[in-house]
Amino acid sequence: xxxxxxxxxxxxxxxxxxxxxxxxxxxxxxxxxxxxxxxxxxxxxxxxxxxxxxxxxxxxxxxxxxxxxxxxxxxxxxxxxxxxxxxxxxxxxxxxxxxxxxxxxxxxxxxxxxxxxxxxxxxxxxxxxxxxxxxxxxxxxxxxxxxxxxxxxxxxxxxxxxxxxxxxxxxxxxxxxxxxxxxxxxxxxxxxxxxxxxxxxxxxxxxxxxxxxxxxxxxxxxxxxxxxxxxxxxxxxxxxxxxxxxxxxxxxxxxxxxxxxxxxxxxxxxxxxxxxxxxxxxxxxxxxxxxxxxxxxxxxxxxxxxxxxxxxxxxxxxxxxxxxxxxxxxxxxxxxxxxxxxxxxxxxxxxxxxxxxxxxxxxxxxxxxxxxxxxxxxxxxxxxxxxxxxxxxxxxxxxxxxxxxxxx
Numbered sequence: 001x002x003x004x005x006x007x008x009x010x011x012x013x014x015x016x017x018x019x020x021x022x023x024x025x026x027x028x029x030x031x032x033x034x035x036x037x038x039x040x041x042x043x044x045x046x047x048x049x050x051x052x053x054x055x056x057x058x059x060x061x062x063x064x065x066x067x068x069x070x071x072x073x074x075x076x077x078x079x080x081x082x083x084x085x086x087x088x089x090x091x092x093x094x095x096x097x098x099x100x101x102x103x104x105x106x107x108x109x110x111x112x113x114x115x116x117x118x119x120x121x122x123x124x125x126x127x128x129x130x131x132x133x134x135x136x137x138x139x140x141x142x143x144x145x146x147x148x149x150x151x152x153x154x155x156x157x158x159x160x161x162x163x164x165x166x167x168x169x170x171x172x173x174x175x176x177x178x179x180x181x182x183x184x185x186x187x188x189x190x191x192x193x194x195x196x197x198x199x200x201x202x203x204x205x206x207x208x209x210x211x212x213x214x215x216x217x218x219x220x221x222x223x224x225x226x227x228x229x230x231x232x233x234x235x236x237x238x239x240x241x242x243x244x245x246x247x248x249x250x251x252x253x254x255x256x257x258x259x260x261x262x263x264x265x266x267x268x269x270x271x272x273x274x275x276x277x278x279x280x281x282x283x284x285x286x287x288x289x290x291x292x293x294x295x296x297x298x299x300x301x302x303x304x305x306x307x308x309x310x311x312x313x314x315x316x317x318x319x320x321x322x323x324x325x326x327x328x329x330x331x332x333x334x335x336x337x338x339x340x341x342x343x344x345x346x347x348x349x350x351x352x353x354x355x356x357x358x359x360x361x362x363x364x365x366x367x368x369x370x371x372x373x374x375x376x377x378x379x380x381x382x383x384x385x386x387x388x389x390x391x392x393x394x395x396x397x398x399x400x401x402x403x404x405x406x407x408x
Contacts, residue, residue: 004116004143006031008109010101010131013048015170017120019159020147021055022166024118027151032057033112035105038066039097040186040244055168063108067100068186072243075100075322076187080286081231081341082306082334083294084314089264091280091287092317093188098127099322102134106142116143123149126269130320137323180207186247188260188280199265199275210251210279214258214352221350223357224253226289228345231338233286247282254281257349269319285347285354292345292356296364302337309333 007024011017011034024032034057036048045064052062075096086092105117117135121127123146132144153159163170183190191207205213227235233246241249254260260281268274294303309330316327343361347354369379 003028004030004114004145006033006109006112006114007116007118007145008033008035008105008112008114009118010105010120011036011048011052012120013045013051015159015163015168018051018055018168019153019163019166020118020120021052021057022168023147023151023153023162024145025056026166030116031061031114033061033063033108033114035063035065035101035108037101037104038064038068039071039100040068040248041184043184051169061112063104065104067104068244069242071097071100071186072247076247076283077232077243078331078335079317080283080290081338082310082313082330083287083291084310084317085287086314086318087264087266088311089262090266090276090278090318091188091262091283092314093185093278093280093283094127094183094190095130095318095320096187096322097185098130098320099134102131103138105131106135106138109142110139116145118145118147121146121148124270124272125274126318126320129269130322133320134323182209184209186244186251187283188278191277192274196275196277203263203277207277208261208279210255211261211281212255212258214261217256217258217351221348222253222257223346223348224285225344225346226250226286227343228290228293229342231290231294231335231341233289247286250282250285252282253349254285254354257354258352259349259354260284261352285349288354288356289345289347290341292347292359293343293361294341295356296359296366297340297343297361298337299365306334306337 007028007030009017009021009024009032011021013036021032021034024030034048034052036045038045049062049064053059079092079096084092086095102117108114109117119128119131121131128146128149132146135142135144153162160170180191180196181193189209191203195201196203196207225237226233227238232243234240236246236249260279260283262278262280263275264278265273265275313327313330313334316322316324316330321327340363342363343359345356346358348357367379369377
């Protein structure tokens with residue numbers, strides 16, 4: 001790959017990406033544009049601007065954007081229509097943020113005339129795959145630079161030495177070994193490494209940042225009502241809200257009640273297993289409520305088919321194939337299934353659990369007249385079930401008869 005002339009860097013303002021910024025300048029002698037995304041990670045972003053300017057980036061080449069609404073509306077909500085969970089548990093908080101960051105990197109590269117983008121993902125993880133597959137899907141001619149796969153700064157000591165040699169400010173707590181690595185956005189926090197690397201050891205309480213310990217949560221349950229339209233949450237307790245506002249509010253409820261903690265050993269796309277501590281308070285409540293409203297508005301056949309598709313859909317997102325034709329094909333089917341997923345769900349929040357306790361909808365398929373244990377006034381003829389059972393039993397009876405005959 002020829003040396004890039006101008007690079008758009010996904011920049012957090014932290015030590016690692018600041019080192020990458022300076023490394024790009026010294027290694028390639030190229031102009032650097034920084035992009036810092038507000039995805040709801042809960043950090044002040046203005047220091048990132050100040051750090052970039054300190055490192056010689058022109059003000060017009062510093063992009064800091066609040067993309068929380070786009071993140072939830074166009075990425076999180078479509079994923080939650082599928083009830084997506086990787087390996088049956090993980091709500092894909094990190095995975096779903098990467099295609100949006102890559103989208104903006106590529107768009108800014110086009111706007112600024114840059115010929116390359118760069119990210120700070122390591123060569124051992126999934127994020128390098130997600131960033132790069134998304135970038136190539138959106139611009140097949142873009143160059144992608146992954147410094148962790150190229151440089152010789154292979155230890156924390158070497159990184160700190162490079163930072164000091166290039167006058168990059170180092171926070172005092174960065175001089176020692178960080179206890180664990182954190183990624184955060186509006187959907188979740190993810191903690192990995194160091195004190196978490198032995199899956200036999202319980203995670204220390206200080207790892208959890210968004211949720212109280214369930215045992216310390218309020219002793220009284222709290223009930224909330226979430227309104228849905230076509231599979232997307234649109235209100236809480238009758239108050240209409242934007243997608244990002246809804247998720248923010250649900251995070252507050254979930255954090256207060258200790259909801260959404262997950263200690264998971266997962267299979268990375270690159271082949272190894274890793275242990276992560278995830279907190280997805282609002283997302284856990286949203287998943288429970290979404291399944292609650294689906295239960296009365298979706299046909300059994302459509303629901304069961306969607307549940308069969310979900311693991312494949314979740315794996316595509318986890319592996320970085322958000323912009324693939326197969327994910328888009330599945331999305332069309334999933335979105336079609338949500339045509340009547342409209343109504344309200346009452347959820348009980350208590351000591352780490354979110355439980356559906358009520359649901360109602362003008363689109364409901366639930367018929368009390370048909371399922372009642374009282375007199376149904378002819379709504380359902382129970383004698384019809386006899387023929388239904390006999391037809392379904394026919395092949396089983398034939399199999400049993402054959403086996404009985406052959407066993408003699």
